[in-house]
């Protein structure tokens with residue numbers, strides 16, 4: 001028998017490390033409890049996913065909203081072991097890219113729209129604008145997150161792999177991507193090994209939620225969150241980012257060198273045929 005889902009209140013307590021928002025509607029609880037239970041998993045058992053898992057996840061993904069229903073994304077299920085190994089290397093040698101039961105690569109795809117327009121004798125100059133890359137990226141992210149929720153509902157775990165953008169040319173070559181197609185991120189899906197990851201606390205809602213206007217930064221609330229995150233990492237026996245979450249985040253955005261090769265993305269995208277005007 002499945003273990004019963006912890007109640008919403010307990011999940012909220014974990015999600016905010018005790019700093020629970022004052023009022024939270026208690027409607028639609030089973031799905032919301034699943035969302036609140038999310039944690040990324042980086043260690044997978046060798047157990048295969050049920051047959052048809054990829055198709056189930058892609059059906060969930062395609063059910064997400066899509067800007068003007070343009071459906072400017074595609075996904076590749078990487079099944080060949082050698083290709084998985086190459087992608088793992090390109091993504092900073094993350095072992096789970098190789099080891100998870102399923103590995104999906106989510107693509108911003110302007111190639112299909114180009115072909116479809118040309119079949120109607122229209123040269124799609126509109127695709128040369130940044131807006132279209134943004135639209136494709138937003139739609140792909142919404143689709144992928146639907147797949148994540150479907151996977152978690154099926155008892156599978158996931159982790160996104162943004163590190164695929166560290167070496168975009170290599171990834172494009174491995175997956176034989178045509179012009180106008182860009183690998184946005186990967187997604188590992190599989191059964192977590194026995195040591196399951198904990199729910200990672202987020203910023204208090206009062207930091208991210210404005211009412212009627214933008215909520216200015218409250219440094220004291222962030223300082224308190226730093227303390228909670230340091231305690232969390234300690235409990236998880238994870239390497240504690242020195243100086244807390246905010247310093248770690250600041251270092252992550254410090255300069256081009258902190259972007260692990262991704263400072264070259266405009267160049268890489270333009271070389272792949274994205275106009276970005």
Ligand SMILES: Cc1cc2nc3c(=O)[nH]c(=O)nc-3n(C[C@H](O)[C@H](O)[C@H](O)COP(=O)(O)O)c2cc1C
Pocket residue numbers: 038039040041042094159160161162163164185199200
């Ligand atoms: C677009 C995206 C890319 C990510 N890339 C990676 C990655 O390359 N490697 C990794 O271990 N985690 C990656 N993550 C997972 C985040 O580190 C994780 O979501 C964050 O630390 C919060 O933890 P949680 O998902 O367990 O709540 C990525 C997450 C997102 C949304």
